[in-house]
Amino acid sequence: MNFEVSRVSKHILFWLLYLLLWSVHDLNYNSDLFENLKTNCVPFLFYAVLVYANLYVLIPNFLLKRKIPTYILSLLFAVICITLITSQYFSYYFDTIQRISAFFSSLKGMIAILTEVILSLCLSMTLFLLDEWFRKEQLIKEIEQQRLDTQMELSRNNQVSTHFLLNSKNNIYTIVERNSSRGASEGHIFIKSDGMVIKVFINEITYVETANDYVYINTVNKDRYLTLVSLKQISKKLPEEKFIRVHRYYLIGIDHVKKLEGNLIHLGKTKIKISRALKNQVYESIIGNKLIERSNEL
Numbered sequence: 001m002n003f004e005v006s007r008v009s010k011h012i013l014f015w016l017l018y019l020l021l022w023s024v025h026d027l028n029y030n031s032d033l034f035e036n037l038k039t040n041c042v043p044f045l046f047y048a049v050l051v052y053a054n055l056y057v058l059i060p061n062f063l064l065k066r067k068i069p070t071y072i073l074s075l076l077f078a079v080i081c082i083t084l085i086t087s088q089y090f091s092y093y094f095d096t097i098q099r100i101s102a103f104f105s106s107l108k109g110m111i112a113i114l115t116e117v118i119l120s121l122c123l124s125m126t127l128f129l130l131d132e133w134f135r136k137e138q139l140i141k142e143i144e145q146q147r148l149d150t151q152m153e154l155s156r157n158n159q160v161s162t163h164f165l166l167n168s169k170n171n172i173y174t175i176v177e178r179n180s181s182r183g184a185s186e187g188h189i190f191i192k193s194d195g196m197v198i199k200v201f202i203n204e205i206t207y208v209e210t211a212n213d214y215v216y217i218n219t220v221n222k223d224r225y226l227t228l229v230s231l232k233q234i235s236k237k238l239p240e241e242k243f244i245r246v247h248r249y250y251l252i253g254i255d256h257v258k259k260l261e262g263n264l265i266h267l268g269k270t271k272i273k274i275s276r277a278l279k280n281q282v283y284e285s286i287i288g289n290k291l292i293e294r295s296n297e298l
Contacts, residue, residue: 014127018120019044039093043086043113047120050082054121055128064211066249066273079121083114136214142195143228189237191217191227198225202242206267208234208251218270220256244285247275257286 022044023036030036054075062071090104090113103109188201204219210231217225217234227234235243235251245251246265250272258266260283263274274282 010131014124015044015048018123022116042089042093043116044120046082046086046089047117050078050117051121051124053078055124079114079117082117083110086113086117139195139228143192146195191225191229193225193227200225202238203253203255205238205243205253206256207253207270207272208243210249244282246278246282247273254286260286 019037019040023033023040026036026040027033030039058071058074058078062068062074087104087110090109091101094100094104104113187203188199190197190199192198200217200219204221206218206220208218208231209216211226213230214226214228215231215234217227219225231245231249231251235245238251242254243251244254252265252267252272256267258268260266263276263279265272265274265282265286
């Protein structure tokens with residue numbers, strides 16, 4: 001809860017500072033700072049709507065799923081809509097000052113607003129990426145600290161020799177990996193996510209997607225776990241008869257396939273692209289000899 005409050009506070013602080021700096025910048029045109037703040041409040045609400053729609057709707061649903069053209073078109077449409085809405089607002093706000101009202105209704109005025117919109121988008125994206133990088137760095141540090149803590153605990157309890165410790169850096173994961181291997185035959189695995197060891201049932205995993213050095217494990221319950229392993233590593237822990245690699249970025253649970261459509265696999269409402277090189281192998285693994293077709297037999 002404290003983390004959520006902290007994140008909300010950081011977002012609020014960002015927009016307040018940004019609003020203040022932009023209003024100070026507008027002192028070049030209007031020497032009344034309070035008036036500038038009042039003028040910019042509503043447009044900044046529009047900008048915030050665009051920023052959060054991009055961060056929490058467009059990026060997760062399109063960009064991270066590598067639907068690049070859809071993402072670009074959606075973002076472009078959103079930017080144009082916010083620009084037009086803001087232009088109309090300024091034109092109405094300065095209705096009593098004909099010269100300024102006409103400017104914001106003109107092409108030059110819209111270009112000026114478009115610049116503000118793009119600047120807000122780029123700045124927020126930069127801060128978001130920095131925040132994500134910082135969180136991942138923190139996660140890595142926590143894992144490393146857990147390694148050291150467990151290594152010290154093993155040393156105290158088992159009186160492990162110094163030579164053994166120096167040559168066993170990765171022994172910290174032995175217990176978790178043993179449990180994962182045994183769990184795979186028992187219907188579950190264990191993963192490390194958000195500083196915790198989490199039990200995930202294999203029959204609930206719909207698909208796994210790679211994200212650089214991490215993978216996202218998606219389940220039927222809509223739970224999504226981020227863990228610091230590669231797609232190759234996680235595939236070794238899952239039963240070959242239940243999971244298949246369909247793309248360099250995706251591993252899917254065969255039991256959760258609803259339908260096949262060309263080079264697409266439908267897992268409920270989620271569509272995943274099949275690699276061209278793997279298409280025949282994927283179809284064979286999923287369908288096998290269970291396809292019922294019309295034959296010439298009487």
